[in-house]
Amino acid sequence: LIITDVMMPDIDGLEFIKRLKADKFTKHIPVVVVSAKISEKDQAKGLDMGADSYLTKPFSPAVLRSVINRLLTVKDELKEYYYSPESAYQYTEGHPMHQEDKVFMDSIVTIISENLERENLRPEFIADKLNTNTRSLYRRFKKHSNLSPSDFIKDYRFMSAAKLLITTNLTIQEIIYKVGITNKSYFYREFLKKYNMTPKEYRSHK
DSSP states (O other), rough: EEEEEEEEEESHHHHHHHHHHHHHTTTSSSSEEEEEEEEEHHHHHHHHTTEEEEESOOOOOOOHOOOOHHHHHHHHHHHHHHHHHHHGEEEEEEEEHHHHHHHHHHHHHHHHTEEEEETTTOOOHHHHHHHSOOOHHHHHHHHHHHOHHHHHHHHHHHHHHHHHHHHHHOOOOHHHTTTTTTHHHHHHHHHHHHHSSOOOHHHHOO
């Protein structure tokens, strides 16, 4: 842990922190700033530079000890976490998901997003992009979603359409095209089923 002032003779404390945090070998070291510069702007600048805590002078030694103890405790907790089995998991929608599986699901979402205008965006296309087969895609997908890949694609199309309705001035026909649907009647029917209102009503209500 490093304790530094802002005003120092050879190098500005903020510049010191900036260099410290830019170095991969020292960026993990907690930094506490103690300074006579007490404005909110100065404090915010110190924290933005990477300081973990900013204490203004005069300060209580007891407060400084508490800050140091807390930062060291957090560091130990992080170290313990990263060496534990739990570190291999991330939480997605409140449920633990292995990091590899999260990367897998994120890749699927990226592929769908980048190819949304394709009418023929199907599980086979996604499997090919992921260098796997459709059967493996369905098996891995089933672990993390109540939807099949096909239904997931469909759901993503309509969620994207709903978002475009409230964030753009595109016509409904343009939105239908942008989400890869060619049958206008199908779009209106399925949109109504999902949101209990027409696209026009959805746009005006939101």
